[in-house]
Amino acid sequence: MTTDLQSNWYPIASSSDLPKRHVYQAQLLGREFAVWRADDGYVNVWENRCLHRGVRLSIGINNGTELRCQYHGWRYANRTAGCTYIPAHPADAPARTICNNTYPAQEAYGLVWAGELAVGELPAIDGFESATVLRPVPIMAPQKMVNQALLGYAWDDTCESAENSDGSVTITATDGSAVRVFVQPVDSNHSVARALYNRKVAGEERIALLKRHSWLMQELRDRTETQAARQETPAPYEPVIAKVSEDLVDIPAISVDGRKADLRVQVARKEMTADGIASLRLEAIKDQLPTFQPGAHIDVHLPNGLVRQYSVTNGPGETDHYTIGVKREPDSRGGSVAIHDTVGEGDVLAISAPRNNFPLRRDAVHTIFIAGGIGVTPLIAMARALNAQGLEFEFHYFVQSDDHVAFKRELSEFEGALNIHKGQSPKETGETLTEVLANPGYARHVYICGPGPMLEATRQIAADKGWADEAVHFEYFKNTTELDDSNSFEIDLARSAMTLTVPAGKSILDVLRENGINMSSSCEQGACGTCRCGVIEGDVIHQDVYLSDGEKAEGRSIMTCVSRAASNRLILDI
Amino acid sequence: MSCHDRILLDDWHAVADLEQLKSGAHLKTELFERVLKVSIQPNGMPAVTLCAEGRDLPVQVKYGFVWTSLGTPDRGIIDIPEALEADRYLVSGGSFPVKVSGLRVVENFLDMGHFPFVHTGWLGEEPHTEVAPYQVELTSDDEIIATECFFHQPVASPTADGGIEVEYKYRVYRPYIVALYKTNPLYPDRMDYIVLFIQPVGPESCVVHNMLCYIKEGMSEPDIRWFMQLIFAQDKPILENQIPRRLPLDPRAETPIRADKVAILYRRWLRDHDVNYGAIPAA
Numbered sequence: 001m002t003t004d005l006q007s008n009w010y011p012i013a014s015s016s017d018l019p020k021r022h023v024y025q026a027q028l029l030g031r032e033f034a035v036w037r038a039d040d041g042y043v044n045v046w047e048n049r050c051l052h053r054g055v056r057l058s059i060g061i062n063n064g065t066e067l068r069c070q071y072h073g074w075r076y077a078n079r080t081a082g083c084t085y086i087p088a089h090p091a092d093a094p095a096r097t098i099c100n101n102t103y104p105a106q107e108a109y110g111l112v113w114a115g116e117l118a119v120g121e122l123p124a125i126d127g128f129e130s131a132t133v134l135r136p137v138p139i140m141a142p143q144k145m146v147n148q149a150l151l152g153y154a155w156d157d158t159c160e161s162a163e164n165s166d167g168s169v170t171i172t173a174t175d176g177s178a179v180r181v182f183v184q185p186v187d188s189n190h191s192v193a194r195a196l197y198n199r200k201v202a203g204e205e206r207i208a209l210l211k212r213h214s215w216l217m218q219e220l221r222d223r224t225e226t227q228a229a230r231q232e233t234p235a236p237y238e239p240v241i242a243k244v245s246e247d248l249v250d251i252p253a254i255s256v257d258g259r260k261a262d263l264r265v266q267v268a269r270k271e272m273t274a275d276g277i278a279s280l281r282l283e284a285i286k287d288q289l290p291t292f293q294p295g296a297h298i299d300v301h302l303p304n305g306l307v308r309q310y311s312v313t314n315g316p317g318e319t320d321h322y323t324i325g326v327k328r329e330p331d332s333r334g335g336s337v338a339i340h341d342t343v344g345e346g347d348v349l350a351i352s353a354p355r356n357n358f359p360l361r362r363d364a365v366h367t368i369f370i371a372g373g374i375g376v377t378p379l380i381a382m383a384r385a386l387n388a389q390g391l392e393f394e395f396h397y398f399v400q401s402d403d404h405v406a407f408k409r410e411l412s413e414f415e416g417a418l419n420i421h422k423g424q425s426p427k428e429t430g431e432t433l434t435e436v437l438a439n440p441g442y443a444r445h446v447y448i449c450g451p452g453p454m455l456e457a458t459r460q461i462a463a464d465k466g467w468a469d470e471a472v473h474f475e476y477f478k479n480t481t482e483l484d485d486s487n488s489f490e491i492d493l494a495r496s497a498m499t500l501t502v503p504a505g506k507s508i509l510d511v512l513r514e515n516g517i518n519m520s521s522s523c524e525q526g527a528c529g530t531c532r533c534g535v536i537e538g539d540v541i542h543q544d545v546y547l548s549d550g551e552k553a554e555g556r557s558i559m560t561c562v563s564r565a566a567s568n569r570l571i572l573d574i
Numbered sequence: 575m576s577c578h579d580r581i582l583l584d585d586w587h588a589v590a591d592l593e594q595l596k597s598g599a600h601l602k603t604e605l606f607e608r609v610l611k612v613s614i615q616p617n618g619m620p621a622v623t624l625c626a627e628g629r630d631l632p633v634q635v636k637y638g639f640v641w642t643s644l645g646t647p648d649r650g651i652i653d654i655p656e657a658l659e660a661d662r663y664l665v666s667g668g669s670f671p672v673k674v675s676g677l678r679v680v681e682n683f684l685d686m687g688h689f690p691f692v693h694t695g696w697l698g699e700e701p702h703t704e705v706a707p708y709q710v711e712l713t714s715d716d717e718i719i720a721t722e723c724f725f726h727q728p729v730a731s732p733t734a735d736g737g738i739e740v741e742y743k744y745r746v747y748r749p750y751i752v753a754l755y756k757t758n759p760l761y762p763d764r765m766d767y768i769v770l771f772i773q774p775v776g777p778e779s780c781v782v783h784n785m786l787c788y789i790k791e792g793m794s795e796p797d798i799r800w801f802m803q804l805i806f807a808q809d810k811p812i813l814e815n816q817i818p819r820r821l822p823l824d825p826r827a828e829t830p831i832r833a834d835k836v837a838i839l840y841r842r843w844l845r846d847h848d849v850n851y852g853a854i855p856a857a
């Protein structure tokens with residue numbers, strides 16, 4: 001049931017209740033809020049309850065960009081309240097739908113305002129542009145009764161009071177001084193009177209002002225509480241806590257989402273960050289951008305109809321935009337050229353929500369990042385996340401020359417952990433990598449992203465040095481394998497009870513789609529992992545660069561866009 | 575709200591620590607919101623009286639605790655053979671009141687994922703936060719057992735290198751009784767264990783009685799007790815900040831992950847047994 005009460009704006013805290021890195025517990029109409037300010041100034045008003053096991057988030061930790069629950073350390077992002085990390089399963093990307101309830105909030109006049117269902121902007125409070133916030137006074141009485149009592153509030157004989165259309169009360173004296181009191185309905189029998197004085201005062205004068213009103217307000221409180229005690233206490237509000245989404249009821253599996261470009265963003269800034277590399281800052285046109293995790297990429301739909309994947313470079317908590325890096329590749333099919341030459345600031349692009357095929361574990365005692373060229377982008381986001389958590393890492397960046405170093409400002413955050421290797425030949429690169437990868441060990445992990453040959457070489461060196469498959473993580477941007485689609489075979493779909501034939505020249509993905517089966521995909525060249533599908537029976541010719549050698553040997557999944565059957569028949573788990 | 579769950583009313587519940595009772599002669603406590611008086615008779619045996627009716631309730635003494643029932647018990651107090659082994663300490667780790675449903679306490683006890691965050695430096699330590707897959711089953715005796723539960727535990731000793739993998743086993747005997755088994759460092763084939771006998775005081779409050787059963791070698795009684803109290807003091811503020819205080823049985827009330835496999839089965843088991851006291855029943 002929606003009531004008027006729920007659609008109003010109320011002050012729920014003073015700005016001074018939100019010092020740096022603090023989490024404040026507030027309450028409105030019986031509902032508890034966790035209120036916290038991120039380091040970028042944004043004020044978050046959330047349901048005071050972790051989605052996992054219901055622990056109050058107000059006892060959590062505000063690290064400036066994310067709020068961390070005290071119980072199992074789940075992390076929720078500034079603005080979106082989306083869960084970015086679940087420590088119990090460090091290798092998994094949390095399902096994107098794990099998102100806490102957020103409430104409309106605004107900070108103005110030295111107060112934090114919220115409403116369960118408030119819409120639009122907080123109406124202007126004329127005459128209080130430069131005001132002093134008086135001390136809030138909690139009163140154990142219903143909001144209406146407090147409002148009524150406020151009509152008699154006065155600090156001298158000339159005071160006159162009037163109720164405003166929003167329910168607040170303004171008291172004005174003939175010398176022009178005025179106080180406007182807003183009553184926050186904490187619960188049905190519990191209110192807080194929050195008042196503004198219409199002048200900015202400081203020092204002694206301020207202390208005197210605060211004292212005077214505290215004293216008057218306490219008198220009002222005592223009177224009102226006595227009156228309230230004579231009446232029957234109203235039943236407390238029973239706020240309904242929204243249920244978690246259906247798909248989270250069972251232990252969430254890897255989220256499958258289609259190739260949808262349902263977000264519209266504006267290019268807020270475009271600049272050259274290195275020779276041949278443009279950085280684009282994309283901002284939402286309306287609404288909040290969805291939560292990203294370090295390692296995630298977005299699909300960008302270009303004016304010329306092409307779709308390209310770009311990694312998000314943002315640090316934790318930077319949730320008001322996505323920044324991507326695009327390298328100009330003249331010989332490619334024209335995706336990057338289109339961005340470089342035709343997309344400008346102010347243009348609108350269609351993008352998908354971020355998808356994470358390259359999740360970052362945060363349970364390593366040491367993490368090594370190895371970036372080659374434009375492959376640096378997802379690793380920047382990852383290293384920034386570890387950096388924010390104070391986890392140890394080293395960052396190796398292979399480039400042709402200093403002019404090719406992209407995102408210098410972001411990289412400078414890594415200080416001593418950063419090693420830029422310039423102008424190395426493949427042989428020299430191999431030697432450097434041999435040194436870098438000299439020491440595998442317990443809870444040590446490597447993340448690699450770069451051009452195909454470098455990636456191959458790095459994986460090989462890591463294997464030679466004794467790194468376990470599970471400790472070496474990589475993301476291919478391109479599949480350079482020579483694809484063979486000359487054979488024909490049958491596929492049995494175990495869950496849909498269908499048998500289909502995949503002829504030469506067509507992919508499994510093509511055939512599925514022709515038969516009305518909705519399978520997500522993104523790169524369609526065996527690099528991104530989106531079209532992965534379980535294999536129940538049959539041998540696979542893997543032609544992708546996504547699965548690890550271990551996973552390929554196991555043969556339990558297949559990239560339906562490029563890989564095929566080695567046998568006559570495959571039974572797929574769809 | 576009073577208790578209507580037959581399975582709970584007809585069961586035995588620990589309501590006092592015998593040693594503690596002896597030192598104070600009698601105490602008042604609550605079970606399912608009914609006030610009880612627990613006292614020591616001249617013959618040294620404890621007695622339990624239901625205050626409102628002045629009626630005496632059935633009494634047993636077992637594992638160092640006084641047990642009673644508000645109904646007609648159709649089964650005995652749980653049997654724990656290891657508790658009777660001669661080379662073990664049988665220690666009461668204390669009785670702790672907590673303002674949360676006892677069912678939430680059980681779930682917390684079954685949970686390894688919180689070790690690095692709540693018991694930092696003792697039972698776990700960041701960044702080693704992974705909960706590896708483990709086995710869960712419902713036995714033919716209708717108990718829940720979780721096995722092969724491994725967790726990385728820091729070790730304070732200067733010779734230990736970066737911690738060890740500890741193996742746990744969990745067992746839910748009855749809705750309010752849960753045990754944990756942990757490998758003994760000296761005898762890899764034997765396990766120490768801790769049993770919680772949770773007294774449902776109200777739907778949103780309980781007293782956690784715990785029995786510690788440690789192999790004597792290498793352990794002192796006060797150390798064990800001190801350790802248990804430390805761990806419990808770390809859990810309490812978390813437990814008392816769970817909203818709602820009762821355990822929601824609706825699958826869509828909270829978000830489970832793979833690490834919560836045993837808790838998921840526990841909630842389902844409670845649903846199947848119609849245990850609603852201390853829970854919010856699924857709609």
Ligand code: FES
Pocket residue numbers: 050051052053054055069070071072073074
């Ligand atoms: S309850 Fe918040 S992380 Fe588990």
Ligand SMILES: [Fe+2]
Pocket residue numbers: 682683688692693805809
């Ligand atoms: Fe605990």
